[in-house]
Amino acid sequence: MTGAIGKNNSDLTEMNRSAVVRILQQQEVCSRADIARQTGLTQAAITKIVASMMEMGIVSEAGIIMNGDNRRSIGLRLNADRHQIIGVKFARQMFAVGVFDISGKIYIHTETKYPFEEDPRKVLSAMKEQIHTMLKKYENVVSIGLAVPGPYLRDEGRIAVVTQMSAWHTINFIEEFKAEFNKPVFIEHDANAGALAEWLFGGHTQPLHTLAYFLVGDGVGAGIIERGRLFLGVQGTACETGHISVDVHGPRCECGNYGCLEMYCSAPAILKKVKERVPECLPCENPQSSDACIAVFEAARAGNPKAMDVVRETAEYIGYGCVTLINAYNPDIIILGDVVSRGGDLLLPIVQEVVRQRVIPELHTKVRIKISALKVDPTLYGAAATATDKVLQLPSKFSAAGKRG
Numbered sequence: 001m002t003g004a005i006g007k008n009n010s011d012l013t014e015m016n017r018s019a020v021v022r023i024l025q026q027q028e029v030c031s032r033a034d035i036a037r038q039t040g041l042t043q044a045a046i047t048k049i050v051a052s053m054m055e056m057g058i059v060s061e062a063g064i065i066m067n068g069d070n071r072r073s074i075g076l077r078l079n080a081d082r083h084q085i086i087g088v089k090f091a092r093q094m095f096a097v098g099v100f101d102i103s104g105k106i107y108i109h110t111e112t113k114y115p116f117e118e119d120p121r122k123v124l125s126a127m128k129e130q131i132h133t134m135l136k137k138y139e140n141v142v143s144i145g146l147a148v149p150g151p152y153l154r155d156e157g158r159i160a161v162v163t164q165m166s167a168w169h170t171i172n173f174i175e176e177f178k179a180e181f182n183k184p185v186f187i188e189h190d191a192n193a194g195a196l197a198e199w200l201f202g203g204h205t206q207p208l209h210t211l212a213y214f215l216v217g218d219g220v221g222a223g224i225i226e227r228g229r230l231f232l233g234v235q236g237t238a239c240e241t242g243h244i245s246v247d248v249h250g251p252r253c254e255c256g257n258y259g260c261l262e263m264y265c266s267a268p269a270i271l272k273k274v275k276e277r278v279p280e281c282l283p284c285e286n287p288q289s290s291d292a293c294i295a296v297f298e299a300a301r302a303g304n305p306k307a308m309d310v311v312r313e314t315a316e317y318i319g320y321g322c323v324t325l326i327n328a329y330n331p332d333i334i335i336l337g338d339v340v341s342r343g344g345d346l347l348l349p350i351v352q353e354v355v356r357q358r359v360i361p362e363l364h365t366k367v368r369i370k371i372s373a374l375k376v377d378p379t380l381y382g383a384a385a386t387a388t389d390k391v392l393q394l395p396s397k398f399s400a401a402g403k404r405g
């Protein structure tokens with residue numbers, strides 16, 4: 001029950017199942033003894049939980065494995081292929097749809113571009129058509145995850161402000177998708193989705209406490225995960241780093257604030273600067289903002305000093321964003337993602353220098369800043385991660401047995 005602070009026995013059982021599947025999701029194959037050690041539950045409890053999950057088709061045995069102490073035991077693994085997920089990324093000028101599973105395996109993904117002025121209903125029906133096609137082909141889809149540009153008002157099911165896309169404010173994504181597909185649908189703000197993708201599918205070998213995913217693309221935002229849980233705020237719009245003032249006397253932003261970070265280092269901001277200062281590097285007369293970013297990164301690498309100036313200025317503002325993230329959330333890692341990652345080699349040293357100069361040494365020496373290395377677009381992967389996280393949270397609800405019940 002929402003808001004309940006007590007736990008019934010059934011909630012506790014599901015929490016323990018969730019703890020087990022989260023371990024298997026990260027480690028692929030594990031013995032019952034290993035899981036008992038990592039969860040702090042007794043071997044007897046694990047044996048019981050695993051038996052119930054095998055019956056539900058969530059986990060299965062995977063042959064003999066060697067334990068850390070050189071003892072042989074039976075391995076367990078998640079039946080990830082029986083828990084496929086459709087991920088949908090919705091962005092300002094494109095949408096992407098893909099099929100994944102809860103282990104992060106990628107089956108297929110497609111990308112569709114559309115012009116700014118396109119009727120939202122047309123875009124939405126094209127998106128739905130692609131999802132129907134994938135649902136027909138992939139029969140084990142248990143849930144659909146959608147990532148949208150923020151701030152996303154989760155109780156209302158709609159996006160509050162999308163710079164340059166006012167026609168989309170009235171679309172209620174939850175209602176649209178629930179009415180169309182007979183599957184549980186989960187929606188997350190793009191930066192939060194990217195953070196979940198990094199947490200679940202990022203393959204980070206060191207254990208993480210607090211992860212900050214810093215999205216710098218058409219919009220600018222951050223997703224923060226502390227010990228596996230997203231930091232959301234009361235309406236789910238926390239960590240809107242892109243709308244923090246970096247110049248309180250700066251120009252007015254569509255959100256109502258002045259001199260927002262997003263106005264200085266987002267892809268549209270880069271496009272504007274490139275048009276003014278280095279128009280010769282643009283691929284065509286009216287390029288998409290992401291194409292302009294890629295073009296200016298290439299020109300800077302080729303030694304164009306005016307292009308390098310745009311890149312340096314952008315990197316400095318990304319650095320100011322990182323300083324805010326470090327001071328606000330004290331993360332052990334900041335991962336830069338979206339279109340800026342394409343200029344990572346140019347941007348990262350400048351970002352790190354800004355952080356070194358502006359954050360106290362006790363903090364900045366503890367935080368790693370890196371570029372996202374995910375196999376697919378972190379926001380699309382994040383859409384899948386959003387639904388995956390729900391499956392991991394309530395595994396029995398998404399199992400074949402759970403669905404029958």
Ligand SMILES: [Zn+2]
Pocket residue numbers: 242243244253254255256257258260262
């Ligand atoms: Zn703003």
